[in-house]
Amino acid sequence: NAGVTQTPKFQVLKTGQSMTLQCAQDMNHEYMSWYRQDPGMGLRLIHYSVGAGITDQGEVPNGYNVSRSTTEDFPLRLLSAAPSQTSVYFCATTLGTGVMAGELFFGEGSRLTVL
């Protein structure tokens, strides 16, 4: 049981390049989300999805796009990378309802550096 899988774990980009961070889960969770972690700022929500075909913005959505075509996958796209997007990115999922609400299962994180 892999849980939440993120790829790649490390990536270096040049300003203006595009890339996609992949997130896949095998727990059949409806809720998936992307966070970025910056020193002194904790984790901030970028985008989230409550099910296939449904996405919504979080606290810091600018510069990022997402889509949710299947329950299992929730890719995060950077269309034109900027140095301000240098961060560690986490994908997280939750069952999202009832007693499991909010209990997030995290991937291992992806460290992105934009030069």
Add this chain to the structure above:
Amino acid sequence: AQTVTQSQPEMSVQEAETVTLSCTYDTSESDYYLFWYKQPPSRQMILVIRQEAYKQQNATENRFSVNFQKAAKSFSLKISDSQLGDAAMYFCAEYNNNDMRFGAGTRLTVKP
């Protein structure tokens, strides 16, 4: 939107002693959940403990317990009998309406 504040960027505790990490939050929702997550150097986020806002009883998980003061919007984490493996970043978080907000974190050092 809710905000979560951790006022202690760093804390230190002697092995086997007790330490309390502070957290306050600000939400207008009546139905929400509170969490403490631990992040060791491996970077993996690990759930430590959770508290449902509608429950008055403080949550406990082995050596970890919380002091949940709903009226004061305070949610502190107490670690008893601290162990070297407890050294990590600790994040307080609040969840409601599909939105999870985290505090900036407290770095806990455990001295042998």
